[in-house]
Amino acid sequence: MKKIFILLTAAAALFSAASCQKSPVEAEEYGFLSLEGLSLGIDEDVDTRATSPASPNYVIIIQDSEGVDVMNTTYGAVKNEQNDYQIKLPAGNYNLVARSADEVPVSEFERPVYGTSKEFSIAAGQVTEIGELVCSLLQCKVTVSYSDEFLSSVTGQCKTSVEVKEGHPLEYALNANGSYDKRAGYFNVEGNTMTVVFSGSIDGKNQKMTKSYTNVTARQWRQIKFVKKVNEQGNAIFDIEIADLISDATLNNVIPGEESIIGEDPDAPKGDGGITLEIDYEAGCDTQITDLENIEIVPVATRDMKIRFKATVPNGIKKFSVNIDSDNGSFLNAVDAADAREINLISPSEANGIIFDVVPFPHGAELLGKTEVDFNLDAAQDAIVIYKGKHTFSMVIVDNTGCRNVIPVAMIVK
Numbered sequence: 001m002k003k004i005f006i007l008l009t010a011a012a013a014l015f016s017a018a019s020c021q022k023s024p025v026e027a028e029e030y031g032f033l034s035l036e037g038l039s040l041g042i043d044e045d046v047d048t049r050a051t052s053p054a055s056p057n058y059v060i061i062i063q064d065s066e067g068v069d070v071m072n073t074t075y076g077a078v079k080n081e082q083n084d085y086q087i088k089l090p091a092g093n094y095n096l097v098a099r100s101a102d103e104v105p106v107s108e109f110e111r112p113v114y115g116t117s118k119e120f121s122i123a124a125g126q127v128t129e130i131g132e133l134v135c136s137l138l139q140c141k142v143t144v145s146y147s148d149e150f151l152s153s154v155t156g157q158c159k160t161s162v163e164v165k166e167g168h169p170l171e172y173a174l175n176a177n178g179s180y181d182k183r184a185g186y187f188n189v190e191g192n193t194m195t196v197v198f199s200g201s202i203d204g205k206n207q208k209m210t211k212s213y214t215n216v217t218a219r220q221w222r223q224i225k226f227v228k229k230v231n232e233q234g235n236a237i238f239d240i241e242i243a244d245l246i247s248d249a250t251l252n253n254v255i256p257g258e259e260s261i262i263g264e265d266p267d268a269p270k271g272d273g274g275i276t277l278e279i280d281y282e283a284g285c286d287t288q289i290t291d292l293e294n295i296e297i298v299p300v301a302t303r304d305m306k307i308r309f310k311a312t313v314p315n316g317i318k319k320f321s322v323n324i325d326s327d328n329g330s331f332l333n334a335v336d337a338a339d340a341r342e343i344n345l346i347s348p349s350e351a352n353g354i355i356f357d358v359v360p361f362p363h364g365a366e367l368l369g370k371t372e373v374d375f376n377l378d379a380a381q382d383a384i385v386i387y388k389g390k391h392t393f394s395m396v397i398v399d400n401t402g403c404r405n406v407i408p409v410a411m412i413v414k
Contacts, residue, residue, distance in 0.1 A: 031122040033062070033087045033094075034129045035078050061097040062087070070094075091124040096133075104138050106168045109183045113138050139186040140164065140194070141221040144172040150228040151178045155319050156402025158200020160224070164216060165190050174200060176318055176400055192216050196224060201402025204319065273403025274314045277395055283308040283374065293392075293410040297385050309375040309409070315399035316369040320345045322361060323396060328389035358383040359393075369400070380411070388413050 056076025064070050071087060099115030114135040122128055144160045156176050163169035164187040172181040187194075194216045199208040216222070279285050279292065285308035289295055295307065311320075322343045324335050335341060338354035345363040348356070356363060359380040362373055384391060395407045 029091055029124050030088055031091055031124055032127045033089055033120070033122060034127050035060075035087070059097075059099045059102055061099070062089075063095045063097065065093045067095075086127065089122045091122050093119065093121050095119050096130055098133055098135055099138070100135070104188045105186070106165050107163075107170050107185060107187045109170060109185050112141065112184075112186050137219045138188070139218055140189050140216050142170070142185045142187060142194075142224060143182065143221070144180070144224045144226075145182070146174065146180060146226045147228060150226045153203050153228060154178060154201065155204045155398045155404070156201025156206070156400060158198070158202070160226075161195075161197040161199075162187075162224070163195045163197075164188070164193070169197075176201070176402075187216075189216055189218050194222065198226065201398075204396070204398040204402065204404030206402050272405035273399045273401060274312070275397050275399060275403065275405035275407075276312045277309055277397075277407040277409070278312070280308040280310040280374065283310070283376070285309070293408055295409070295411045297381050297411050297413045305378070305381060307375075307377040307380065309377070311373040311375065311395070311397065313371050313373075313397060313399050315401045315403065316371055317346075317367050317373070317397065318400045318402075319396070319398040320367055320373075321396045323394040324392070325394070326387070326389055326391045328387045328391070331384075331387040331389065331391055334387075384411055385413055 056074060058075040060071075060073050060075060060078060061069055062071040070089065095117055096119075097115065097117045099113060101111075101113045104113045104115075105111055115138050116133050116135045118130065118133055120128055120130060142162050144162070146154075154174060154176065158174035160172045160174065161169045162172070162185060170185040170187075172183070172185070174180040192214055194213045195210065196213070197208070197210045200206065213222075277292065279289055281287065284306045286305045289305075289307065292309075297305075322345060324332075324341055324343070326332050326335070332341075335355070339349055339351040340355040343352055343355065343361070343363075345361055346365060346367055348363050352363075355361075359377060361377075362375065367373060390410055390412050392408050392410045395409065396404070397407070398404045
């Protein structure tokens with residue numbers, strides 16, 4: 001539904017050719033502008049042009065040929081005196097402005113301003129009436145959304161900044177849980193370039209990208225939608241789909257050259273956020289285990305070994321996954337049967353249930369936000385010991401600030 005405000009007046013032509021004498025003239029150098037019968041309505045359906053009463057607060061401004069205001073009133077004031085509302089003006093050229101607000105803000109959320117203007121002339125000794133005026137959006141409307149594939153890669157707080165006039169951006173928040181700002185921003189279009197800047201945590205890395213779009217005008221609805229893609233090199237990239245307010249047709253905003261790869265954000269926090277995975281001797285871990293990447297597994301009958309770890313994530317867990325690799329093809333075949341080369345411990349697949357019966361990793365949504373997680377992998381020995389080789393479990397941990405650490409745990413069967 002597109003909202004357009006309509007000023008309806010008595011049917012008369014705009015210029016003096018359609019003017020008529022209605023009242024005595026006090027001086028030949030003056031004429032009159034009649035606002036008698038002025039009607040301001042709201043059109044909520046462009047096709048049917050059905051109108052409803054407008055607020056009396058809409059602004060009516062008359063400017064002289066130099067752009068100086070000679071009258072500033074409201075629609076309500078006009079309605080109160082519409083029986084014989086005439087304005088005495090010196091003969092000359094003028095401009096009438098109808099607007100739903102006093103000013104058009106540079107950039108602001110949820111503040112659309114509709115309006116229009118029309119030139120008219122005052123002839124000495126004549127009364128001029130204004131014809132029909134149609135008010136339309138005076139700004140560029142901008143909303144931001146993200147595809148499901150893009151949201152699935154979000155691992156921390158993000159934002160999209162949109163700027164039309166330098167120094168007056170609007171920021172649309174994208175939260176770590178995938179919720180995002182769905183408000184409409186409205187921009188006073190003084191130039192014709194819009195700059196879009198995305199920054200935030202994607203797949204555990206803080207990244208940033210900037211794109212610019214030209215031909216930005218009023219009466220457009222720039223519906224920015226981020227879509228995740230993968231290029232031939234396997235790198236994550238994104239494109240932006242934008243539609244127009246009036247026609248809802250996709251605009252051609254392709255910038256010459258290849259699409260940019262999402263790159264590291266130079267403003268991103270450095271380090272791993274203090275994320276660690278350590279041997280937990282206090283929980284009873286075997287004292288002979290001193291190296292996470294060299295845990296020798298022997299038959300249980302020969303040695304009853306306890307394998308205990310503790311993951312510490314100071315800023316709370318956002319994502320936790322385990323990537324499994326091995327130099328034993330038979331072991332990998334068994335892993336594939338459980339679809340477990342990459343396991344999302346927060347939201348595992350149904351097939352992953354098999355692997356949890358063998359390697360009892362903690363899992364489930366209850367891991368979200370935790371700062372400590374205990375691992376008891378004693379039972380994993382029974383299954384792993386029959387496969388010779390080196391089996392590596394890479395713990396990929398992302399915290400709520402977007403910091404990331406990858407910690408390998410290797411179990412070796414000789």
